[in-house]
Amino acid sequence: MRNLRRFGAIMIVLMLFSCGGKTEKQPENKTSEEAKTETETKESEKDVILFFGNSLTAGMGLEPSEAFPTLIQNRLDSLGYDYEVVNAGLSGETTASGKNRIDWVLKQNVDIFVLELGANDGLRGIPLKETRQNLQDIIITVKTKNPDTKIVLAGMQIPPNMGQDYTSEFKNIFPELAEKNDVALIPFLLEGVAGNPELNQPDGIHPTAEGYKIVRENVWSVLKDKLEQK
Structure with missing residues (x-):
């Protein structure tokens, strides 16, 4: 009977040490989780x-890696900029459909917004x-969502199929909106590419x-x- 009591006492001590060992490991697990969260x-x-x-x-007609947003990401990475590029381009998008889609796109935080619509x-x-x-409404939506977002508007031009007046006024939309809203302007997105068969796909519209x-x-x-360099 005495031996049985002694055995029971030893087991209790071992259990206490065992629990104590587990308690000491908890901070290590917590530290590991904190490190993961930090990353x-x-x-x-x-x-x-x-x-x-x-x-x-x-980047219609090409691999995603060949579209200009990915090329911009590669440039940023090579220069040590800590930015993530999101390609939210959608084939066939008009300014009206873009206006309808903008709220969904802005569910994520955006620091620089490049608007390329109108063609x-x-x-x-x-x-x-x-x-x-429609372009004005998109710009207003972006500014309302986050006034600190920097906006860049891509200028566009079209062939004179619709008549000279339409073509000329269309071209002027972009610099006028850029000035009105105090946003940066890419004068013509396809400068040096449009009209050059060697730099465009067979449709004559989309770049190679x-x-x-x-x-x-x-x-x-x-x-x-x-x-901004971080």
Whole structure:
């Protein structure tokens, strides 16, 4: 009986030591979780550059890696900028459909917003007043959502199919909106590419991979002034 009591006492002591050992390991587990959270927080702290546009932004006809937003991401990475590029280009997008989609896109935090819309409006002959108002509404929505978001507007031009007056007024929409809203302007997104068969796909509208390298430079020449080195 005495031996049984002694055995029971030893087992209690061992159990206490065992519990104590587990208690001492808890801080290690907590530290590991904190480290994981810290890493995730650092990744989420990346500033976001969102390209909001149509097939020109989406890179229609090419691999996603060849579209100009990805080329901009590569440039940022090579120069040590801590930005995440989001390609929100959607083929066939007009300013009206973009206006309807903007609230959904802005559910994430956006530090730099590059607006590239209007080309499909022009090719379809949509009334210029409507195109201008839709672009204005998108800009207002972005500013309302976050007044600190830097906005870059991509200028666009179209062939004279719709007549000289329409073509000329369409071209003027972009610099006029940029001035009115005090936002940066890429004068013409396709400068040096439009009209060159060697730099465009067979449809004559969408750039080739080589054409997009020039588009990247057109964008970068304006975008670089909006970046912050961390």
